[in-house]
Amino acid sequence: MVSGTLLSWLLDADPALRWQVERDLAQEPPSVWRATRARVATEGFGARLLTLQDPDGQWAGGAYFPAGFDFADVERVGQPWTATTWSLTALREWGLDAAVLRERRTAELLAQNSRWEYDDLPYWGGEVDCCINAWTLANGVWLGVDVNGVADWFVEHRLPDGGWNCQWVEGSTRSSFHSTLNSLKGLLAYDTATGGTDATRAARRSGEEYLLQRQLFRRLSTGEPVAPWVANFAYPFRWLYSALNAAEYLREAALLDGTPPDRRMADAIDLVRAARRPDGTWLQGRRLPGQVWFDVDVADGAASKWLTLFGARVLTWWDS
Template identity: 75%
Template sequence: MTVLTWLLDSDPALRWQVERDLAGAAPEVWEATRARVATEGFGARLLALQGSDGQWAGGAYFPADFASRAQKTGQPWTATTWSLCSLREWGVDASALRGTAELLAENSRWEYEDLPYWGGEVDCCVNAWTLANGLWLGVDVSGLVEWFVEHQLPDGGWNCEWVEGSTRSSFHSTLNSLKGLLACHQATGGTGATLAAQRAGEEYLLERALIRRRSTGEQVGPWVERFGYPFRWLYSLLNAASYLREASLLTGAPPDPRMTEAIERIRAARQPDGRWLQNGPLPGDVWFETDAPAGEPSKWLTLHGSRVLDWWEQTRVS
């Protein structure tokens, strides 16, 4: 069995992306597979778990019963924000969630200061996911677009701990903020200010080669080489390279040569059989599993790794 055949034998949420990005299938083929995501497999299962109030697990970022649990095994991934992110990333058409935006506006409040859902709160990562999900569902989230311009730090990135006084950016917060801005630019084209903010955020990562502290040149942490699916909020070289590939597809810009070390580390993680192993997703409750257990070949990571390397090899300028 080839790697491509193995990848194609997948849930529609993954298969349509393999067809489009690796198999070179005609648009009518992968679009038909993508249309099945809302009615089969992962997408249908998650849609069926939505509550009558529009939420999942009764909460915005955490399940409604999270605070009362006697024991907590890490961040749970079952609440509304995480469920929306999964459905969007899997390619579910917004029409499958008709009425959800209005229900969340009426019923969902952030655990932080009981703020209304679509207005976001103070966390960069939370606001980035809310921005992307709102654009997908047709919500007016223009206030959040401006929020990212206003809260960009002098070094070009973002940090969720800005509210605690931090003035230095975080790799995690910067990547997630960039994903929110990219969703804005894909949906609306953006503005001069948002495009400049995106470029500055990308420069923050690139001038650090996606992996190193600017001050010392040391690797920022072992987590940069922890390739686990779902990515969630965690920064990794593969997560960052996947973002930069998607941004490049929108703008037509070639890969930046400062990514070379990161690309070689991603390539080195590929097994001799052409697959990447699941390093283990972040711990916490999930509705159901969507990928292989830790140590086993991961179809999702192999999709991401394969298309990053294809993009790098086919489009970079020597």
């Protein structure tokens, strides 16, 4: 699956990426990849992002948006990716040891100082947006915060078709691919860290079934692809759905649950496989616009080490 040349290229990377290559593609022993993972706090992307944390525990002075952001600019410049939720999510996904942020009393500082832009709600209580609550749930359980109430929120706000939609507050009763996947990621993090409850596990399996019934990218009514974005693979994923993003989630869920790949993923896996270039790499797709602290991957159209890790990891799991 992964040639020696490709593996060498992938290993020449930031510790945030390298430790995952060592663990999942190079099959290195835990002593090797854990040592690399520990370097996330002191080198590269992780260390750089840690230096940008505010004294009050936040990043960019805000919960989901930077302090003072002009919301009228969203259409013109895009969503900024620098505020607290995005920064915490990046550090968690890169493998930072949560003890680093516990030593900084980050969770306590955010409880004291950070409020959601929506209704000035307290940070660790979440708000009304499914995706925001998913990141709150995952980041909270990672940092040891009691976020059981946020986990219960997902059980209570699951829609009749099995998934979630951030537009529920506007009256939507049909689930969204984007919202459902992000909600599932939050629940998976919760179940992984705590073992979950009967209710959270049932909610997670219901959301997974929503995606699998649609083969990860098709309309249930017609069988046609739901939109071109299902085949747009771009890192960082942010909130954007794609067949690769969904397949990577289902890989992680199957490993936790001890279940084999679901055959209804086959067409989505074909999309992932078709995007692999002859040299074994995947190209960066169209990324969401918006301000970042610094770039962590290549420009659109270039060979992406992050996407190559995800693509190779998903296909290795599927083909095995």
